[in-house]
Structures are given as structure tokens and as C-alpha cells.
Amino acid sequence: MAKLTFRTDLCKGCGLCVNVCPKHLLVLAKDKLNKKGHSPVEITDMNQCIGCAFCATMCPDCIIKVEK
Numbered sequence: 001m002a003k004l005t006f007r008t009d010l011c012k013g014c015g016l017c018v019n020v021c022p023k024h025l026l027v028l029a030k031d032k033l034n035k036k037g038h039s040p041v042e043i044t045d046m047n048q049c050i051g052c053a054f055c056a057t058m059c060p061d062c063i064i065k066v067e068k
């Protein structure tokens, strides 16, 4: 199983990673804001992640780290 970690405080909520996930596992948090005032990305079900790292590759700010 892959493990994802997010530098949540630096996420700008652009949604690029959300759109690229083939498993549709990423969402922008509806109920929280980070220090920058953005809704940060979060994963809905880590167990479903296939570790493809498309999300990490897409993120312009290197917020997501994927470990297998």
C-alpha cells in the first residue's frame, strides 16, 4: 500500500492533483482552511491509492510525497 503525506500548510487548493487522480481519491477539504487561507487537499481513502504518483507529479508546489 502506498503512503501519501501532504505539506498541507503550503497547498494552494488549485485542484490539479484532484483532477489527475485515476482513482478519484483526492478532494479539497470543505471544512478547513490552511494558514494561507486555502482549502487544502486531502485523501478520502488511503487504502485505495495505487501509488501512481500522478498527483505528486502534477502538483506545481511539491506538496504531495508518495512512498510505496
Ligand code: SF4
Binding pocket: 002, 004, 020, 021, 022, 023, 024, 025, 026, 043, 048, 049, 050, 051, 052, 053, 054, 055, 056, 066
Ligand atoms: S498516488 Fe495516484 S492513486 Fe494515489 S492519490 Fe495520487 S494520483 Fe491518486
Ligand code: SF4
Binding pocket: 010, 011, 012, 013, 014, 015, 016, 017, 018, 040, 041, 058, 059, 060, 061, 062, 063, 064
Ligand atoms: S496539493 Fe498541489 S496540486 Fe493539489 S491542490 Fe494543493 S497545490 Fe494544487
